[in-house]
Ligand SMILES: CC(=O)SCCNC(=O)CCNC(=O)[C@H](O)C(C)(C)COP(=O)(O)OP(=O)(O)OC[C@H]1O[C@@H](n2cnc3c(N)ncnc32)[C@H](O)[C@@H]1OP(=O)(O)O
C-alpha cells in the first residue's frame with residue numbers, strides 16, 4: 104500500500120496566491136516618425152502615442168498582450184500613478200496572478216489616436232499652425248486607432264501579439280486588429296461589443312454630440328484657453344452613462360430614494376417633492392444627483408472635441424463586407440473569445456452571438472461566454488470574478504495538470520478491504536485508484552463500494568474493484584474531466600500518462616474550488 108501526503112493543486116494556475124496590484128506604474132510616449140496616413144486619405148505628422156507597459160517581455164517578445172480601451176479610457180489600465188486615488192481602469196484583471204498575469208505576460212495599453220490622454224487628438228497642437236487642432240482635426244476611424252497602435256507595436260519590436268483584448272470600443276479595436284493584421288494576432292478577446300454599430304447606438308451618440316455642439320461655449324470647437332462647453336459635455340456623459348447601467352442596477356443602487364444630503368425634502372404626504380425644490384429640481388432623486396456627479400466629473404477629465412471624434416468613429420464602425428459579416432471576418436486567423444453581458448442593453452448579447460456565428464461560419468475557433476451580471480454594459484469593468492475566470496481559462500487554457508492532485512493514495516488489488524477502508528478514513532478520501540506494481544491503472548474503489556462490501560461481508564478488494572475505470576490525461580482540458588464526471592455521475596478521476604500509469608487524481612471538488620475562487 105502506498106501512503107503519501109496529500110498535496111494540493113492549482114500549481115501552475117495560482118501558485119497559491121491571489122491576484123495582486125502592480126504598485127506604481129508610469130506612462131510613456133512614442134512619436135510616430137514621418138507622416139501618418141489615415142483611412143480618409145488625410146495625413147497627420149508628429150503623432151504621439153501615450154502608452155503603459157506592465158510585466159516583462161520574454162526574449163522573443165512572444166508574450167505580449169495588447170489591451171484596448173473603451174470610449175473614455177486611457178493608457179493607464181492598471182496599477183497606480185503616484186497621485187492616484189483609484190487604480191487604472193482594468194486593474195481588476197491586470198496584475199500578478201490576475202487573468203492578464205504580469206508575471207507571465209507583458210501587457211501594453213495605449214491611448215487611442217483622437218483621444219485626450221497623451222495621444223494626438225483634437226486638443227493637441229497642430230504643428231503647422233501652432234494652435235490646437237479643434238475641429239480641423241481629421242475624421243478618425245477604429246482602423247486608424249489600430250494602425251497607430253500597430254506603429255507602437257512595431258516600435259516595441261513585437262512581431263506577433265500573443266493576444267489583443269478589450270471591451271466596448273476596445274472590443275471593436277480587437278475585431279479590427281484581427282481583420283487588418285490577422286498574422287499578428289494569436290488570440291483575441293472581444294467583450295461587450297459589436298462588429299457594426301446599430302441605429303440605436305448611433306442615436307445615443309448623436310444626442311450626446313448634439314448636447315455638446317448646442318452648448319454656445321463649444322464655439323465650433325474653438326474653446327481651448329477659454330471656458331469649456333461643460334454643460335453640453337456633462338449632458339452627453341449623463342446620457343451615455345445611463346446606457347452603461349441597467350434597469351436592475353439603477354433600482355439596486357438608488358431605488359426611488361431622495362438625495363437627502365442635498366437638503367431636499369419630501370412633502371408632508373411623503374411621496375411628492377415640495378414646491379421648494381423648484382426651479383432647481385435636478386438633484387431630488389439619488390439617481391439625478393448621481394448622474395450630475397458623473398456628468399460634472401467627466402468634464403474635468405475629458406475633452407469635448409475628442410468626445411465628438413471618438414463617438415463618430417464608433418458610429419462609422421462596420422466590419423461587414425458587401426452586407427455580409429461572414430465575408431467581413433473571413434480573413435481572421437486568431438483564436439477568439441467573445442464575451443457578452445446579460446444585462447447589457449447598449450451592446451446586447453445578440454450582437455456578440457452574431458460575431459461568433461460569423462467567425463464559426465469561417466471555420467475560426469471562437470468561444471462564446473456570457474457574464475451573468477446586473478451591472479449592464481459597464482460590467483466589463485466590474486465583474487472581477489467572472490472576467491478573471493473566463494479570460495484566464497481562455498489565455499491559459501486550464502488543463503487537468505493545473506488542478507490535479509499529484510500526491511494521491513492508491514492500493515494494490517491484493518489489499519484487504521479493511522486496509523483500504525482504514526486508508527480512506529484516515530486520509531479522508533473517497534476514491535482509491537487500484538494500481539499494479541509498476542503503477543499502471545487497474546481499477547478504482549470508492550467508499551460506496553466498501554460500504555456495500557462490508558454489508559455483504561466481502562473481505563477481498565479484488566472482488567469489488569471497478570475495472571472499466573474512467574480516466575483523463577494531464578493534458579486534457581478541465582471541461583473534459585468535468586463532462587466525464589457529469590456523464591457518469593462520478594466525482595473523481597485518475598489521471599494517467601501515455602503508458603497507463605497513474606500520475607494524479609482530479610476531483611469535482613478541485614474543479615468547484617477553481618470556479619469558486621474566480622466565479
Ligand atoms: C473602459 C475604459 O477603457 S476606461 C473608462 C472607465 N472609467 C469610467 O468610465 C469612469 C466613470 N465611470 C464610472 O465610475 C463607472 O461607473 C465605473 C464602471 C467605472 C465604476 O462603477 P462603480 O464602481 O459601480 O461606481 P458608481 O457607478 O457607483 O459610481 C461611483 C461614483 O458615483 C458617486 N455617487 C454614487 N452615488 C451618488 C449620488 N447619489 N450622488 C452623487 N454621486 C454619487 C460616488 O461618490 C462615486 O464618485 P467618484 O467616482 O467621483 O469617486
Ligand SMILES: N[C@@H](CCO)C(=O)O
Nearest residue numbers: 173174175176271347
Ligand atoms: N464606462 C465606459 C463605457 C463605454 O464603453 C467608458 O466610459 O469608456
